[in-house]
Structure formats: C-alpha cells, structure tokens
Amino acid sequence: MIRGLKIAAAAVLLGVAGMAAAHAEEIKVGFSPEAYPPFYTQDASGKWEGWEVEIVNAICDEAKLDCVLTPIPWDGLIPALKTKKIDAIMNSMSITEERKKEINFSSKYYNTPTVVIGAKDQKFDATPEGLKGKVLGVQVSTIHAAYAKKHFGDAAAEIKEYQTQDEANQDLAAGRLDATQADSIALGDFLASDAGKACCDLKGEVAPDDEVLGLGVGAGVRKEDTALQERLSAAIKAIRDNGKYAEITKKYFDFDIYGAASQAN
Amino acid sequence: MSSESSVLTAAPRTSAWLQPHRIVLILIAAALVLASVFYMRWDWLPRYLPIAIEGIWRTIWLLVASAGLGIMLAIPLGLVQATGPKILSVPAKTFCTIIRGTPLLLQVWLLYYGLGSLFPQFPWIRESFMWPYLRQAWPYGLLALTLSFAGYEGEVMRGAFAGVARGQLEAARAFGMSRWKIFRRIWLPQAVQRALPTLAGETVLQLKATPLVATITVVDIYNVASRVRQETFVVYEPLLLLALVYLCITGIIVFAFRKLEARIPARLG
Amino acid sequence: MPAVHPSGRTKLSDFLAAVFGHGTLELLALEPPGRGAFLLLGLMNSIMIAVGATVLGLTIGIAGACGKLYGNPVIKDLCEVYTTLVRAVPELVLILLLYFAGTDLINRVLAVWGYPPADINGVVAGIFVLGVVQGAYSTEVLRGAILAIPQGQIEAARAFGMPLMLMLKRITLPAMLPFAIPGLANLWLIATKDTALLAIVGFNELTQTTRTAAGATKAYFTFFMAAGALYLALTLFSNLILGRVERWARRGLPSVGGAA
Numbered sequence: 040m041i042r043g044l045k046i047a048a049a050a051v052l053l054g055v056a057g058m059a060a061a062h063a064e065e066i067k068v069g070f071s072p073e074a075y076p077p078f079y080t081q082d083a084s085g086k087w088e089g090w091e092v093e094i095v096n097a098i099c100d101e102a103k104l105d106c107v108l109t110p111i112p113w114d115g116l117i118p119a120l121k122t123k124k125i126d127a128i129m130n131s132m133s134i135t136e137e138r139k140k141e142i143n144f145s146s147k148y149y150n151t152p153t154v155v156i157g158a159k160d161q162k163f164d165a166t167p168e169g170l171k172g173k174v175l176g177v178q179v180s181t182i183h184a185a186y187a188k189k190h191f192g193d194a195a196a197e198i199k200e201y202q203t204q205d206e207a208n209q210d211l212a213a214g215r216l217d218a219t220q221a222d223s224i225a226l227g228d229f230l231a232s233d234a235g236k237a238c239c240d241l242k243g244e245v246a247p248d249d250e251v252l253g254l255g256v257g258a259g260v261r262k263e264d265t266a267l268q269e270r271l272s273a274a275i276k277a278i279r280d281n282g283k284y285a286e287i288t289k290k291y292f293d294f295d296i297y298g299a300a301s302q303a304n
Numbered sequence: 305m306s307s308e309s310s311v312l313t314a315a316p317r318t319s320a321w322l323q324p325h326r327i328v329l330i331l332i333a334a335a336l337v338l339a340s341v342f343y344m345r346w347d348w349l350p351r352y353l354p355i356a357i358e359g360i361w362r363t364i365w366l367l368v369a370s371a372g373l374g375i376m377l378a379i380p381l382g383l384v385q386a387t388g389p390k391i392l393s394v395p396a397k398t399f400c401t402i403i404r405g406t407p408l409l410l411q412v413w414l415l416y417y418g419l420g421s422l423f424p425q426f427p428w429i430r431e432s433f434m435w436p437y438l439r440q441a442w443p444y445g446l447l448a449l450t451l452s453f454a455g456y457e458g459e460v461m462r463g464a465f466a467g468v469a470r471g472q473l474e475a476a477r478a479f480g481m482s483r484w485k486i487f488r489r490i491w492l493p494q495a496v497q498r499a500l501p502t503l504a505g506e507t508v509l510q511l512k513a514t515p516l517v518a519t520i521t522v523v524d525i526y527n528v529a530s531r532v533r534q535e536t537f538v539v540y541e542p543l544l545l546l547a548l549v550y551l552c553i554t555g556i557i558v559f560a561f562r563k564l565e566a567r568i569p570a571r572l573g
Numbered sequence: 574m575p576a577v578h579p580s581g582r583t584k585l586s587d588f589l590a591a592v593f594g595h596g597t598l599e600l601l602a603l604e605p606p607g608r609g610a611f612l613l614l615g616l617m618n619s620i621m622i623a624v625g626a627t628v629l630g631l632t633i634g635i636a637g638a639c640g641k642l643y644g645n646p647v648i649k650d651l652c653e654v655y656t657t658l659v660r661a662v663p664e665l666v667l668i669l670l671l672y673f674a675g676t677d678l679i680n681r682v683l684a685v686w687g688y689p690p691a692d693i694n695g696v697v698a699g700i701f702v703l704g705v706v707q708g709a710y711s712t713e714v715l716r717g718a719i720l721a722i723p724q725g726q727i728e729a730a731r732a733f734g735m736p737l738m739l740m741l742k743r744i745t746l747p748a749m750l751p752f753a754i755p756g757l758a759n760l761w762l763i764a765t766k767d768t769a770l771l772a773i774v775g776f777n778e779l780t781q782t783t784r785t786a787a788g789a790t791k792a793y794f795t796f797f798m799a800a801g802a803l804y805l806a807l808t809l810f811s812n813l814i815l816g817r818v819e820r821w822a823r824r825g826l827p828s829v830g831g832a833a
Contacts, residue, residue, distance in 0.1 A: 072775060074788035083608050112775040114530065118539045122677045141537045142596050174439075180534035199441070199521045200531070205788045206417065211419035214430055217440045234791060237424060311653055325647045404762075405808035406801045407769035414797040421793040512663040519773065526665065543670050547662045554661040 051271075065105040066238035066267070068095060069125035072110035073203035076228045078131055079292050091290040095129045097283050098258070102274035113203065114180045117141055120261060127267065128259035131222070133182045134254035142261050145271035147255030150298025152247060153183060155242045156226050156235075157210070157218035165220070165243040167194040174199065175215035182222045184250045191220075212238045220245065224296070255298055340544065348536045351543075352528065359528035360549060362442075367511050368531075370446055374453025376508075381454060381493070383460025396458065403455025409516050412450060416444040416520040441471075444519030451508055459501050464495040497568050505562035508554050525549055530560060600792055608786040612796070616780030616803050622699040622771065622778060623764040629704025630760065633688060634711025635746075641716050643737065652712065659709035662819045664770055672774050699768070707764055712754030714783040718749035751822045758815040767808055 062262045064205075079089035088109065099106035106127075116128050120142055120194055125143040134144040155165035155175075161240045163169035171194045177184040178199040187198050199216065201207040207219045208226075212234045219226070220256070229234045245252075278284045279297070324350065344423045381400065383393040403411070422428055468491055476486045496503075515526035528543040600607055659667060676698060683689070726748060730740045737761040770782035783800040787793045 072777075072781065072785055074785065081785055085614075110775050110777065112773065114534050115774060117537060118533075118673055121539070122673055123680055124676060179530070185535075200522060202519060203788065209417060209420060209793070210789075213423040214435075215420065215423075215441075232791075234424065298596060308693070323646065325645075329650055330649065365819065401809075402801075402805060405805040406803060407766040407780065409781075410797060410804065412803055413780075414794070414801065418797045420793040421791065431687070439744070508661070515663045515665045516770075539673055539686065540670070543666055545809045546666050547658075550663055551658070551661050559626070563588065 053118075061175045064103065065107060065302075066126040067109045067124070068099075068127045068129050069109050069111045069116050070095075070128075070130040070205070071113035071116065073113065074205045075131065075203075075225055078225065090287065090296075091129070091131060093287045094278075094284070095279050095288060098129070098148070098271060098274045101277045101283070103268045104270070110145065110195060113178065115157050117259070120259060123261075126260070126264070127271065132259050133253035133258050134255055134257045135182055135185075136250055137185070138253075138259070140261075142259045143264070143268050144257035144259055146275055147257045147298070148275050149296045150255030151224045151296060153252055154223040154226055155218050155220045155245060156230060156239050157242045158211070158214070159238060159240050161217060163218075163242060165245045167191055169242070171197050172196045174177050174215070176201055176210055176216040176219040178202070178204040178207060178221065183222075186245065186248060187220055188244070189251055190214050190248070199289055206207060208235070213237075218242060224292070331544075340541075344541050344544075345538050346541060348532055348538060348542075352532050355523070355531075356525065358524055358527050359525035362522070362523040363514050363526075364553065366442075366449060366508075366514050366517065367445060368513075370449035370453055371507055373446075373450045373455055373508055377454035378457035378461050381458030382463075382465050382495075383487075385458070385462040390516075399459045400455045400462075403452055404459065406515050408448065408452050409519070412445065412448040412516050412520060415448050416441065419444070441517075441521045445520060445522045448499035449510065449513060449517070452513065453506070456506060456509075457503070460499050460506065461495060464499040467492065467498055468494045483573065498532065500565050500568070504558060504565075507557050507561070511550065511553055511557065592727065600795055608790070608796075609799075610735030611786055612779065612781045612799060612803060614809070615777060615779035615800075617767065618696065618776070619768040619778040619780075620807070622696055622703060622768050622776070625696070626703030626768075627699035627757075627761055627764050629700060630707025630711045630764070631715075631757070633708025634715045635680060637708060638715035638719055639741070641712065642700050642719060656709040656712050658705055660713075664706055664767055665773060666810070667706055668702050668770055668774060671700060671705055674700060693779060699771050699776045699778070699826055703771070705768055706767070707760060710760055710763070714753055714760065716822075717750065718753035718756065721752040722748045725818070749821075751826055754815070754819045755821050758819065761811060762808060762816065766804070766810070769804075 065230045070079065073079070075089075077089055078091040079087055081087055092108075095106065095108075100143060107126050108246065111125060113130070116125075116130060116132065119125050120128055128142075132138070132144075134147060138144070155170070157163065157173070161173075167190060170191050173195055173199045175187055175191055175195045176199045179202060181204075184198075184200055189196070192198065199207075199210075201210070204219075204221050204225060207216065207221070208229045211219050226241075232240060242300070258275075260268045260271070261264045284297070285295075333520060373538070381396045384396045387393075387401075388396075423438070429435060472488060472490055472494070476490050514524060518524055518527035521527075526546060531547040533539065533540040600609075637652045637655065644652070680764045696734075722745065726744055727740070729746050735743070766779050769776055769780040769798045772784060775781065779800055787796040790796070
C-alpha cells in the first residue's frame with residue numbers, strides 16, 4: 040500500500056510538472072467574473088462579451104499572444120499576479136501610484152470620469168457636503184473606495200464596501216444605500232436598465248484627484264515583466280492607430296472612450 | 305487506550321511539556337514566530353489596530369448573539385421532533401433538513417441579496433418601522449447565523465431529548481408533576497448535559513462560520529483583514545494574524561465549555 | 574408593480590410573480606437564454622471538487638490517524654498541531670492561505686528544480702485546499718474509529734507477527750469501517766457545502782455560477798433558490814446512498830440506538 044501511495048504521489052507531481060510544459064506565448068489574463076456591463080458581462084451561453092472583452096482580444100491578437108482568460112475575484116487579482124497565478128490583469132484596473140508600487144502597467148487603453156449616482160428622491164451632489172450623513176457604497180479595492188475614504192470618509196455616515204460593483208448597485212436599488220460611486224460608463228449602463236431607471240439618477244461627477252483616481256485604465260503586469268509591458272503597450276498603440284479600437288468602440292459607445300491623451304505612460 | 309503510568313510506579317512523572325521532543329518542537333515554533341515577527345511586514349498594524357479591535361468585538365458579539373438565540377430556537381425544534389405531534393415535528397424536521405442541506409454562504413446571500421432584490425417591488429417596506437434594520441447588513445448576518453445554528457442544534461437537541469432515560473420522565477409523571485415542571489426540572493437539564501460536549505464543538509464551528517458575513521459588508525475581523533490586504537497589498541501577514549485571533553477565541557470557547565462541564569456533576573450513563 | 578385591488582390587497586399570484594420575477598422557468602431553462610445549464614455545470618464542478626477533496630482528505634486522514642496512534646512522540650505532536658490548527662481556524666481563512674501560499678510554494682519548488690510555474694487549474698487547486706481541510710477532520714474520525722476496534726483482533730495480528738502495513742490493510746481498515754462511516758458521511762456532506770466557500774476565491778462551482786448568473790440577470794431570488802434546491806437534492810441523494818452504505822457496513826453488527 041505504501042508502494043501504491045508512492046506511485047500516486049509521483050503521478051500527481053508528474054502531472055503537475057507536465058501541465059507546466061508551457062505553450063509558446065501563452066499568457067493568463069486575469070479578470071473578475073462579475074457582471075460589469077457594458078465592459079464585460081456573461082451571456083446565457085457562458086461566453087464573456089462586452090467592450091473590454093473585445094479590446095482585450097484585439098490587443099492579444101495584435102501582440103501575437105495567446106491570452107487565456109482566467110477568472111479571479113477582483114480583490115484577488117493583484118495577489119494572483121504577484122504569485123504568478125496570472126501574467127496580466129486586463130480588467131478595468133486603473134493606473135494609480137499606490138498600485139504602481141506593487142505592479143507595473145502598460146499604457147492606458149481607456150479613461151472615463153468617476154461619478155456618483157443616488158436615490159432619485161434625494162437631492163444632493165457629489166461633494167463632501169452633499170454626501171453628509173449618507174450611506175455610500177463602493178467596490179472593495181478600487182480607486183473609488185480609496186477616493187471615497189479619502190474625501191467622503193468624514194462626511195458620509197458609512198462607506199460600505201462590496202465585493203462587486205453589481206452588488207452595490209443592487210443594494211442601491213433595494214434602498215440600503217443612498218449613493219454609490221463608480222465609473223461613469225458602468226453606472227450609466229445601470230441607470231439605463233429597468234432597476235436603475237426606477238430607483239436612481241446621476242448626482243454628478245466627483246472633484247478630480249489624479250493621485251487617487253489614476254490616469255486611466257491599463258493592463259497590469261509584474262514589475263519584472265518589462266518585455267510583456269512593452270508588448271502590450273505597443274499593441275494598444277497599434278490598435279489605436281490601425282482603427283481596430285475605433286471599430287470596437289463604435290459598437291458600444293458614440294464617443295471616444297480613450298479620454299484625453301495623458302502625459303504619463 | 306494505554307494508560308500513561310502504571311499504578312505501581314511510585315516515581316513522579318516529569319511534566320508532559322518538558323519532555324525532550326516537546327522542548328525541541330516548542331523551540332522550533334518560537335523560532336518560527338520570532339522569524340515571522342522580524343522578517344515579515346507588520347508596519348500596517350498600528351494604523352489598523354482600532355478598526356481591528358472593533359472587528360474582533362463584532363465577531364464575538366455575532367457569535368454570542370447567534371449562538372444564544374440559536375439555542376433558544378433549537379430547544380423547541382428538538383423537543384418537537386422528539387415528542388411532538390406530526391403537525392409540529394414535520395415542519396421542524398423540514399427546517400433542519402433544509403438548513404443542514406444547503407451551504408451557509410448561500411443562505412447568507414439568499415437572505416441579503418435575495419430579499420434585497422424584492423424591496424423595490426414593495427415600496428411600503430420603506431415606510432415601516434423595520435426599515436432602519438432592513439437597511440443595514442448585520443441583521444441579515446445575525447439572522448442567517450442564528451437560523452443556521454438552530455438548524456444544526458435542533459438535530460443535536462433532538463438526539464439529546466430522545467436520549468434522556470424514559471424511566472425518569474415516567475416516574476415524574478407518576479408523581480403528578482405537570483408537563484412544564486417535568487420539562488423544566490428533569491428533561492431539559494439532562495438533555496443539555498448530554499448535549500454539552502457536542503455544543504462546545506458546534507460553538508467552535510459557529511465561530512468559524514462568522515467570517516461569511518463579511519461578504520455582505522458586515523465589518524467583522526475577517527472583513528478588516530481583507531481591507532488591510534487590499535489597501536496595503538500585503539498578502540500573508542493579515543491572514544496569519546487573523547488565524548491567530550481565531551485560535552485565541554477558539555481556545556477561550558473550549559476553556560469556557562470545559563469549566564461549564566466541570567460544574568455539572570458528572571454521571572456516566 | 575403588483576396589481577392592487579380596490580380593497581388595497583395585492584393578489585397572491587402577483588406577489589409570487591414579484592418575488593420570483595416573471596419568466597422564472599425561462600431563466601432556469603437548460604437552453605440559452607436560460608441559464609439552467611450553467612447551474613448544472615457548476616453543480617458538476619462542485620461534486621468533482623467534493624469527491625476529490627474527500628478522497629484526498631481520507632488519504633491524509635489515514636496517514637494522520639496512523640501517525641497519531643502508532644507514531645513516535647514527534648509525529649504525534651505534529652499531527653496534533655495539524656488537526657488543532659485546521660479545526661480551529663475558519664475554512665475561509667485556510668482556503669485563502671492555502672490557495673495563495675500553497676500554489677506559491679509549489680511554484681517556487683518547481684522554480685528551484687528548473688521548471689516553469691505550473692498551471693494549476695481551478696479544480697485541482699480546490700481539491701488540494703479542501704482536501705487539506707478535510708484531512709484534519711478525517712484524522713479525528715478515523716482515529717476514533719480505529720480506537721473502537723476490539724483490541725483483541727489487533728493483538729492477535731501482532732502475535733502472528735504481521736507487519737504494520739499488512740495489518741492495516743487486512744484488519745484495521747476493514748474493521749474500522751462500520752465505526753467510521755457515520756463520521757465520514759458527515760464529512761462528505763460538509764465537503765459538498767464547503768465547496769461553496771470556494772466561490773470567494775472565484776472557482777467556478779455552483780455558488781459562483783449562481784452569483785454570476787444572478788448578477789447578469791438581476792433575478793437574485795430565483796437563482797439562489799434554485800441553487801439551494803440543487804444543494805438540497807445533492808444532500809438528500811447522498812443521505813440515501815450513504816444510509817445504504819452504512820447498513821451494508823454494519824451488517825451483522827448490533828444496531829446503534831437513539832441519538833443523532
């Protein structure tokens with residue numbers, strides 16, 4: 040029986056090592072399996088679709104990489120990248136100084152403003168005075184959570200952190216939150232849905248804070264993977280130049296989501 | 305099981321903790337702890353200490369409240385399954401089966417997000433007196449934990465009630481004691497005594513179930529550790545500290561139950 | 574909005590429609606646009622992970638129980654530390670620690686040997702993590718079951734000069750089965766429910782697929798109830814099978830009376 044156990048252990052180790060025979064140019068791209076329309080959402084047959092999914096596929100095609108989409112919960116993305124579970128993060132993760140201490144980013148591939156939406160029957164704006172005494176919901180480990188804690192931490196009655204933005208939207212529709220702060224496109228999509236139309240409206244854009252809100256969304260890579268960082272940045276530039284970016288964007292938005300050209304990256 | 309010392313040995317035993325292999329192991333453990341203190345990142349600790357203490361308090365409060373309320377619910381559930389008429393025992397058994405057959409995480413999410421998705425359909429809920437509580441997350445966490453504890457303990461109490469010697473109950477009835485008196489003086493105390501060792505283990509399991517409420521935004525110690533991990537990007541240290549906190553609370557629970565069992569006169573059988 | 578009668582009370586059917594959302598059956602259908610196939614896929618994954626974790630847990634449990642009973646004092650202490658730690662720390666924390674630390678360790682070991690990092694897929698990682706947790710509980714169950722074997726059989730085997738492994742294979746393991754089955758049945762049920770915790774680390778099992786489907790369709794109540802029904806079906810089915818297995822294992826033995 041000991042012999043059997045030894046054979047089994049050897050088989051497991053061989054299997055693990057065998058799986059490690061790397062395919063050329065295959066990278067694992069981490070993304071969070073939550074509904075974040077219109078950037079990514081899962082349709083009934085299980086395929087992930089959305090603007091970001093198409094852009095990621097375009098970037099990978101351009102960079103001649105075989106990107107394997109690996110689902111990892113949002114708050115586990117950076118640890119997974121650092122422990123080499125995944126090789127890149129392409130999941131609407133903003134480029135911020137705080138994150139740049141841990142990982143590197145490619146150049147940005149979109150930049151959109153941050154807004155606050157809230158219950159329809161309450162009149163307030165997206166400032167500390169407006170949010171005084173309100174219950175604000177944000178997604179954990181996002182620039183919005185950092186911004187809310189820095190600027191609205193004293194004013195708001197409570198800042199609740201959710202695993203996904205979708206859950207925060209649900210609680211807003213249910214009336215447990217007075218407001219939520221997130222990306223303008225994602226919240227715009229929520230406001231256009233039935234639940235959003237019934238409950239909430241746009242309260243306004245938050246005051247800018249580049250340090251916390253970052254300079255757009257880029258692909259995250261490990262600090263030592265400078266080659267991959269350059270390839271992804273080059274691919275992003277290439278799809279901007281050859282029109283693929285505009286072609287995909289036209290399907291979803293009627294404006295250029297790239298945002299103003301930034302100095303950084 | 306072999307006994308450690310023969311009855312005939314007169315020489316005193318050295319303390320079990322000072323045997324050579326134990327000393328070596330304790331030294332290795334101490335070395336690991338010191339290495340982790342000096343080589344791992346603990347600079348986040350002072351900043352997060354206040355909220356961590358609040359988180360520990362909330363965890364303990366949730367544990368005590370859900371266990372207390374749960375056992376109060378479990379006693380009727382168990383009693384009704386041990387004796388009661390079918391019309392009461394069948395729903396009780398169904399409740400226990402459903403609670404024990406589905407994961408607690410699913411129950412928590414069903415209560416919080418499932419019920420939450422119903423609120424927009426019934427606007428009158430917002431005017432009701434319950435709204436301040438329905439708005440917050442901890443009532444749902446407390447309710448889910450209480451129902452879960454009641455479901456599992458209902459089964460334990462059923463066995464305990466069924467295990468009390470029938471002769472005692474019959475003798476009490478023969479003495480003319482009312483049913484409530486029998487329950488209060490004979491049945492319940494003996495059933496609790498039978499169940500106490502199991503209840504100690506179940507309370508530890510309840511402690512291990514409390515982190516699940518962190519997923520519905522209740523700020524317990526697990527939520528605080530998650531927050532630390534996200535804001536500082538430190539991967540392992542908060543989890544190690546979290547494990548230590550839970551180990552300590554488990555130790556306290558086991559100690560408390562042992563004291564409780566010692567107070568009850570031990571009777572075998 | 575549910576229809577309101579002149580008397581002010583809403584009809585029961587409108588209430589049910591409001592609760593479950595219109596088109597519940599369509600949402601749960603097996604073909605797209607229904608997401609029922611997804612839930613079943615998640616259920617398959619859950620079952621696979623639970624089976625793998627139970628098998629791994631049993632293996633670790635046998636080793637641990639033997640270590641605790643027959644090992645030298647150092648092995649006994651190490652096994653005791655293992656079971657105490659794993660049974661005192663919440664599964665959620667253990668899953669996170671094992672997931673990140675475990676795969677990190679394996680990758681570093683592979684790097685030392687010169688292999689590139691291993692691609693450990695979700696099911697294998699889930700099985701590893703839950704298996705280690707189940708191993709601690711299995712150790713205690715098996716230890717109790719082995720201690721319940723009439724000592725005479727073990728002493729007779731020793732008197733015959735059987736080596737430990739042969740005795741284990743021929744006498745100990747078969748004899749302890751009737752005592753171990755209730756505890757192991759319980760462990761199986763715990764394993765099926767603990768797979769739900771893997772949703773926190775994103776594995777594609779039933780609870781995670783339910784959450785994603787609910788998020789995409791906003792029909793939270795429907796999907797969570799459906800997932801609950803699936804788990805309940807799995808539990809009841811398992812109880813049926815395990816009840817028969819227990820009756821088979823206990824054949825010829827006096828029946829256990831009374832308590833749970």
